[in-house]
Amino acid sequence: RKEVEQDPGPFNVPEGATVAFNCTYSNSASQSFFWYRQDCRKEPKLLMSVYSSGNEDGRFTAQLNRASQYISLLIRDSKLSDSATYLCVVNKNGTASKLTFGTGTRLQVTL
Amino acid sequence: EAQVTQNPRYLITVTGKKLTVTCSQNMNHEYMSWYRQDPGLGLRQIYYSMNVEVTDKGDVPEGYKVSRKEKRNFPLILESPSPNQTSLYFCASSLWTGKNSPLHFGNGTRLTVT
Numbered sequence: 238r239k240e241v242e243q244d245p246g247p248f249n250v251p252e253g254a255t256v257a258f259n260c261t262y263s264n265s266a267s268q269s270f271f272w273y274r275q276d277c278r279k280e281p282k283l284l285m286s287v288y289s290s291g292n293e294d295g296r297f298t299a300q301l302n303r304a305s306q307y308i309s310l311l312i313r314d315s316k317l318s319d320s321a322t323y324l325c326v327v328n329k330n331g332t333a334s335k336l337t338f339g340t341g342t343r344l345q346v347t348l
Numbered sequence: 349e350a351q352v353t354q355n356p357r358y359l360i361t362v363t364g365k366k367l368t369v370t371c372s373q374n375m376n377h378e379y380m381s382w383y384r385q386d387p388g389l390g391l392r393q394i395y396y397s398m399n400v401e402v403t404d405k406g407d408v409p410e411g412y413k414v415s416r417k418e419k420r421n422f423p424l425i426l427e428s429p430s431p432n433q434t435s436l437y438f439c440a441s442s443l444w445t446g447k448n449s450p451l452h453f454g455n456g457t458r459l460t461v462t
Contacts, residue, residue, distance in 0.1 A: 240368050241390075246379075269448055270460060271450070273451075279455065279456070279457055280438055280453035281438070281451075282453070283450040286448060286450075290445065291369050324390070324391070327402070336393070336451070338383075338386060338390045338391035338392075340389065340390035341390065341392055
């Protein structure tokens with residue numbers, strides 16, 4: 238089983254739709270969690286950290302379920318500019334040296 | 349402008365010809381790391397450095413070397429490149445090594461080894 242698993246997609250959604258991605262992780266001792274966004278052929282950029290109580294940043298909501306070992310990202314009112322690959326990132330041991338990246342979920346928002 | 353700078357952006361070379369990919373950050377970050385990204389495999393860590401003169405292997409270090417003589421620079425060296433090292437490479441840095449310190453990535457180096 239992969240340490241971090243994501244549905245590769247693509248998720249094709251119309252503008253204005255709500256879309257959600259899940260990511261599962263295998264190491265129950267994992268300590269911190271992130272969503273990064275990667276545009277085609279570009280570098281990944283931090284979208285948001287994921288906190289135990291869930292957190293929101295504008296149209297984006299991240300949730301953590303430790304019991305089931307998954308994190309989720311919800312995007313409301315999708316924009317064309319949200320089209321990208323979303324990478325789930327898990328920190329295994331509490332230091333930046335042990336980040337594990339998922340392979341990403343591709344989102345395509347269309348008119 | 350705060351950034352991580354990698355060079356070159358694109359590189360085509362032949363098997364066995366030593367090459368270096370440079371990485372420099374101007375944010376006084378302690379932590380630096382190299383990743384390679386391949387289709388279906390995601391980003392995999394090659395080497396990382398927690399501070400000057402401190403480097404350690406990541407998940408896929410074979411065939412690579414690094415050095416951290418200065419805080420700002422973290423070059424990736426391929427002594428004898430092989431075709432299986434054809435990949436997209438990213439350098440990244442973060443302010444400190446704690447679990448919530450976000451990574452800042454360079455804009456990538458696409459390497460082809462023939």
